[in-house]
Amino acid sequence: MKAAGKGHPCRSMLYMPGNNPGMMQHVPAFGADSVLLDLEDAVAEREKDAARRLVAHFVREIDFGGVVVTVRVNGADTPHFERDLEEIIPSAPAAVRIPKCHSPEDVKRADAAIGRIEREQGMPPGGVRIHAMLETAHGIEHAFEIARAAERVEALTLGGQDLTADMGVQKTRDGAELFYARGRIVMAAKAAGLMVFDTVWTDIDDAEGLKSEAELAARLGFTGKAAIHPAQIDAIHEAWRPDARELRRAFRIVEAAERAEREGKGVISVDGRMVDGPIVVRAFTLIRLGHLYGINEEADL
Amino acid sequence: MLFKKAQAGTLESSDCMVVVSPAETCILEYSGQNETIFKRRTERIVREIAERYAPGASVQIQDRGALEVTLRARIETAFERASKEDLKEDPAGEPK
Structure with a gap:
């Protein structure tokens, strides 16, 4: 199973109901970068135990190919939270998504419980990462502290439906009401060096709406976006396709950086302009992203 | 021990x-399109799991x-649902 993280881009994160074996067994066929097996909203209260057991078995025993496997557990305010962690952590998903992270304490509590289970199971400490879901006004306002609350936090994710409800507003098609939250969560994640995922586009029939929202998310700096249907994956991937001109320049920057290193030069110059560290890092990131679209060298553009 | x-x-x-109920010994009723192919595999799995919970159980699949x-x-x-004493805690445990 692939670990999430900086080396493996997660443009799309496909929600999958945790009590539906027919859908879960087809995960590798959908083409998403990562999957989110859901024990929370997609599972009826009376089936929580069945879904938890099913997901634990799937994560432990099924080969999902290159897909990064994460599990959304029930919130700490429910009677299912501890049991979810007890059963899911030993199956070693790449990450668990903790919903309704209201404050750093919510993350610390989850981190302590996961750490204890890892120790009891003889698992490597910190191996199962946390994706902290922010879906309250309070959570958004504490985004950076939440991001820094534990070492194992790897991503922040925006929950747009619950957040707009908490704000007392409607989620609209153009998403103006989420503009501040998106900016804030992206900045917090970047400052903490984490990945950051945008909320779902809920209208499956509105492909145009999905396209513009995914493009906005990519422009704002999100590293990926959640999908609620396999049909949304292609549009999400398209939104993160690197711009050809920028990618061409990235190839030249990386080439210059490698040449400078060989020649022991500290200063890199590309197209007559000085290039410094963060730009080289971004060039490498763009090139890695390009690989996902079959662009492995400048000639592929 | 099974209570119910x-x-x-x-x-789907x-x-x-799967329906499990208390019984004297382990009894399996298995049906499905591929029942002849998978009957022995399923018997092996049921016995293995029943050993952990209650060797006496009737299992219909x-x-x-x-x-x-x-x-x-x-x-x-x-x-697990059949092993729980408290019905109220687990409404899904009772077949409709």
Whole structure:
């Protein structure tokens, strides 16, 4: 199973109901970068135990190919939270998504419980990462502290439906009401060096709406976006396709950086302009992203 | 020890419905499109899981093409529900 993280881009994160074996067994066929097996909203209260057991078995025993496997557990305010962690952590998903992270304490509590289970199971400490879901006004306002609350936090994710409800507003098609939250969560994640995922586009029939929202998310700096249907994956991937001109320049920057290193030069110059560290890092990131679209060298553009 | 009859799973494609109830010995009723192919495999899995919960159990399985992981998860859930004393805590434990 692939670990999430900086080396493996997660443009799309496909929600999958945790009590539906027919859908879960087809995960590798959908083409998403990562999957989110859901024990929370997609599972009826009376089936929580069945879904938890099913997901634990799937994560432990099924080969999902290159897909990064994460599990959304029930919130700490429910009677299912501890049991979810007890059963899911030993199956070693790449990450668990903790919903309704209201404050750093919510993350610390989850981190302590996961750490204890890892120790009891003889698992490597910190191996199962946390994706902290922010879906309250309070959570958004504490985004950076939440991001820094534990070492194992790897991503922040925006929950747009619950957040707009908490704000007392409607989620609209153009998403103006989420503009501040998106900016804030992206900045917090970047400052903490984490990945950051945008909320779902809920209208499956509105492909145009999905396209513009995914493009906005990519422009704002999100590293990926959640999908609620396999049909949304292609549009999400398209939104993160690197711009050809920028990618061409990235190839030249990386080439210059490698040449400078060989020649022991500290200063890199590309197209007559000085290039410094963060730009080289971004060039490498763009090139890695390009690989996902079959662009492995400048000639592929 | 089993206290009551309980079920887990669904009759949807790629799933299975498992009903477990207390019995003197381990009894399996298995049905599904591929019942002749998978009967022995399913018997082995049921016996292995029953050993952990209650060797005396009647297990009925309607298989709709479930993978082995799904089968195991559903049988375990049915056994766990049947092992619970408190009905109120687990409304899903009682078959409709």
